[in-house]
Amino acid sequence: RLxxxxxxxxxxxxxxxxxxxxxQEDPPGSLRWSRDEEPVFYSPKLDYWVVTRYEDVKAVFxxxxxxxxxxxxxxxxxFNDEANAVLAKYNYAMGRTLVNEDEPAHMPRRRALMExxxxxxxxxxxxxxxxxxxxxxxxxxxxxxxELVDEMLYEVPLTVALHFLGVPEEDHETLRKYSVAHTIxxxxxxxxxxxxxxxxxxxxxxxxxGEVLEKMREDPSGPGWMQYGIRLQPQMPDIITxxxxxxxxxxxxxxxxxxxxxxxxxxxKLLLEHRTxxxxxxADPSLIPNTVEECLRxxxxxxxxxxxxxxxxxxxxxxxxxGAKLLIVNTSANHDERFFDNPDELDIRRENAxxxxxxxxxxxxxxxxxxxxxxxxxxxxxxxxxxxHMELVPDQEFTYLPNTSFRGPQHLWVQWDPAKNPxxxxx
Ligand code: HEM
Numbered sequence: 484r485l486x487x488x489x490x491x492x493x494x495x496x497x498x499x500x501x502x503x504x505x506x507q508e509d510p511p512g513s514l515r516w517s518r519d520e521e522p523v524f525y526s527p528k529l530d531y532w533v534v535t536r537y538e539d540v541k542a543v544f545x546x547x548x549x550x551x552x553x554x555x556x557x558x559x560x561x562f563n564d565e566a567n568a569v570l571a572k573y574n575y576a577m578g579r580t581l582v583n584e585d586e587p588a589h590m591p592r593r594r595a596l597m598e599x600x601x602x603x604x605x606x607x608x609x610x611x612x613x614x615x616x617x618x619x620x621x622x623x624x625x626x627x628x629x630e631l632v633d634e635m636l637y638e639v640p641l642t643v644a645l646h647f648l649g650v651p652e653e654d655h656e657t658l659r660k661y662s663v664a665h666t667i668x669x670x671x672x673x674x675x676x677x678x679x680x681x682x683x684x685x686x687x688x689x690x691x692x693g694e695v696l697e698k699m700r701e702d703p704s705g706p707g708w709m710q711y712g713i714r715l716q717p718q719m720p721d722i723i724t725x726x727x728x729x730x731x732x733x734x735x736x737x738x739x740x741x742x743x744x745x746x747x748x749x750x751x752k753l754l755l756e757h758r759t760x761x762x763x764x765x766a767d768p769s770l771i772p773n774t775v776e777e778c779l780r781x782x783x784x785x786x787x788x789x790x791x792x793x794x795x796x797x798x799x800x801x802x803x804x805x806g807a808k809l810l811i812v813n814t815s816a817n818h819d820e821r822f823f824d825n826p827d828e829l830d831i832r833r834e835n836a837x838x839x840x841x842x843x844x845x846x847x848x849x850x851x852x853x854x855x856x857x858x859x860x861x862x863x864x865x866x867x868x869x870x871x872h873m874e875l876v877p878d879q880e881f882t883y884l885p886n887t888s889f890r891g892p893q894h895l896w897v898q899w900d901p902a903k904n905p906x907x908x909x910x
Contacts, residue, residue, distance in 0.1 A: 486525035488802050496524040499533065501787070501810070501887045502672040510786050510890065511818035512827075518819055523801040529559075531789075531808045532798075535815040537822035537840070539799040543790055543811050544844035548586060550790035552847055554808055555583040556734060557789075559670055559887055566678035573686025578726040580734050582847060590846065592722050595715055599647075599708045600850050605857065611646065612858055615639045616865045624869060624906070628876070628898045636747045636895070640858055644739035647854065648732070649707010654695050658736060661688035663884075665737045670886040692733040708735070743855045745784035745891025746841075747862050752895055753778055754863075755875045757829050764831065765871040768864055775859045776836035781829050783841030786814035786890045810887065813840040869906060873899040 484492045495516050500506065505513035514535045517524060522536040534540055543550045556577055562570070579585075581593055598604065619635040629635075641662075645655050664684030667673055673681050696709065703713040709732060716723040754761040754774070764770045792807040803809075817839045818826040830836075842849035849855070866873065876896035883892060901907070 484527060486527075487804055487807065490525075492525055492527055493521055496521065496533075497527055499524070499526045500528050502885050507883060507885055510812070511814045514812060514815040515818075518815060518821075523798045523803075526810070529810065531810040532801075532803055534798055534809055534811045535819075536799065537816040537819035540811045540813060540816035540840055541844050543798060543809060544788075544840065544847070547589075547790075547846050549793055549796050550809065551585050551793050552583050552790055553579075553585055554789050554791045556580070556669055558668060559789075560672045562678045562682060563675050566675075566682040569679055569682035570686055573690050575682075575686050575689045576726070576729075577689070577733065578730045580727060580731045581850070582734070582738070586846075588722070591719075592727065593846070593850070595719060595722055596708070596712055597850065599711055600853065602853070605853055608643065608647065608854065609857060609861075612639070612643055612861050613865075615642055616861050620865055620869055624904060625901050627901045628896070631751060631895045631897055632744070632748055632893060636751070636862070637744050639862075640743035640747070641736075641740045643854070643858060644736055644743070647708055647739060647851075648735050649699060649705045649710045650695055650736075651698065654691075654698075657691055658688070658695070661685075661691065662736050662740060664688060665733065666741060666884065666886060666889050670888040672885065689729075689733055692736075693729055696728055696732045739851055739854070741889055742784050742851075743858050745889060746779060746855060747859045748891045748895050749782040749784060750775065750778035750859055750863065751866065751897075752875070752881070752892060753782055753829060755873070755897070758874075760829060760831050761867070762871075764863065765867040768867060770831055771860050771863050771867075772856070773833070773836055774831040774863065775856055776839065777829060777831050777833050778859075779841045780817045780823070780833075780836050780839035782890070783814055783817065783839065784891050785841060785843075785888055787812045787888050788843060813843070814890070816840045870897075870899050870904065872903050873897045 484497060486492050517533065517535040522539055523532060523534050526533050534543055581589060584592065616639055619639060623629040623634055641659055642655070645658065650658060661684050664681050665688060667681050668685045699710055700713055703710045709728070712723050712728055754764065764774055787810050790809045790811060792803050792805055792809065794805045796803050820826050823835065842852040874897065876898050879896050881892040882894070883890060
C-alpha cells in the first residue's frame with residue numbers, strides 16, 4: 484500500500500486507528516513507535532498525515548500559512564446523506580470562528596476580541612468560580628463519596644463558559660443538553676445509524692445558538708464575550724461577521740466548557756493515582772500552578788488537532804503534498820523525550836512543564852488558557868484544602884468518548900471518611 488506521494492505505508496501506520504484500541508487506551512504510549520521510527524506518517528484509515536514529535540508538532544502550529552487551520556472544525560467522519568439532510572433542515576452552517584480562520588482575517592479578529600481575556604477581566608470571574616466550586620463541594624462533603632464529573636467538574640466549567648460568553652441564565656439548561664453532540668459530530672466516528680441522532684442534536688444546538696444570539700442582539704449591553712463582539716460589529720462588520728457570531732455562539736461553548744472539564748478530571752485522577760504528589764500539594768498549595776501545567780502536559784484534554792497543507796512542503800524531512808490533511812498529536816509531543824526529560828514521569832516541579840502544547844502554539848494559541856488554568860487551580864485548591872484525605876474508589880473502570888481530540892474520563896468516583904474532614908476536626 485502506498486501513501487499519496489507513492490511511498491510504501493508501514494504496518495504500524497496502516498494499523499493506526501484513533502477511534503479504537505491503543506490510541507483510545509493510552510494515546511501518547513500508542514504512538515511511541517512513531518516518535519521513535521516514523522514521526523510523520525500517512526494513515527490510510529484516516530486519510531490524514533499524523534505528526535507526533537514535539538519539534539514537528541510545534542513547527543506545524545507555528546506556521547499557520549503553510550499549515551492552515553481551515554479544517555479544524557470539519558467533521559472528521561463524513562456523514563451519510565440522511566444525516567446531512569437533517570443538518571440542512573436546521574440550516575446548519577458552522578463557519579469560521581477564530582480557531583479555524585485563515586490569515587489575513589484571523590489576526591484582526593483575534594486582536595479585536597482579546598480584551599475580555601486579559602488578566603484584569605479574568606480576575607473578575609474568579610470569585611464566581613470559587614463560589615461555584617465551594618457550593619459543589621458543600622453539596623457532597625459530608626457524604627463521603629462522590630462522582631466528581633457529574634457533581635462538579637462538568638457543571639462548573641459549563642456555567643463559567645456560559646457566563647463568560649454572556650448567555651442568559653434561562654438558556655443554560657437547553658444549551659447544556661446539546662453541547663456534547665458537537666464533539667462527536669466534529670471529532671468522532673459515529674456509526675451510520677447514530678449519525679442521524681447526532682445530526683438532530685447538532686442542528687438543534689445550531690438553531691438554538693442562533694436564537695440566543697438574536698436575544699443578545701436586542702440588548703447587547705451585558706458583560707459577556709459575545710455581547711462584546713456584537714457591540715464591535717458595527718465598527719468592523721468585515722471582521723466580526725454574522726457567520727462568525729453564530730458559529731462562535733455554538734463552538735465557543737465547547738471550546739470553553741468540555742476542554743476545561745476534561746482537563747480538570749484528568750488532573751484530579753492523575754494526582755490521586757500519584758498519592759505522594761497529591762499529599763505534597765495538600766501540604767503546600769503554592770505548588771498548584773505548576774502542578775496544573777504538568778497535568779496539562781501529561782494528560783491534556785485536547786490530545787490532537789488538525790491542519791491542512793496549503794502547498795507542497797515538508798515536515799521533519801517528510802514530503803507533504805498540497806492539500807494533505809494533518810493530525811498533529813499534541814499529547815504525543817508532550818511525551819517526547821527529545822524535548823521533556825523522563826516524559827512519562829509526572830513531575831509537579833518540572834521546570835519546563837508549561838512548554839506543553841496542550842493549548843496549541845503560535846498565532847492561534849488558546850485564548851482562554853488563563854481562564855482554564857484558573858478554574859483547574861481552584862478545583863485543586865478547594866479539594867486539597869477541604870478533602871485532602873479523598874481517594875479514588877478502587878477498581879473503577881474509566882470510559883472515554885471515542886474521538887480523536889477531546890480526552891478525559893466520563894466519570895470519576897472518589898471516596899473519603901467524612902468524620903476526618905478537616906472542617907469537622909478544626910471548625
Ligand atoms: C484555541 C485548547 C480552554 C477559547 C484552542 C486551541 C487549543 C485549545 C488546542 C487551538 C490552538 C492552536 O491552534 O494553536 C484548550 C484547552 C483548554 C481550553 C486544552 C482547557 C484546558 C478554553 C477556554 C476558552 C477557550 C476556557 C474560552 C473561554 C479558545 C479560543 C481559541 C482556542 C477562542 C481560538 C484562538 C485562535 O484561533 O486565535 N484552545 N482550550 N479555550 N481556545 Fe482553548
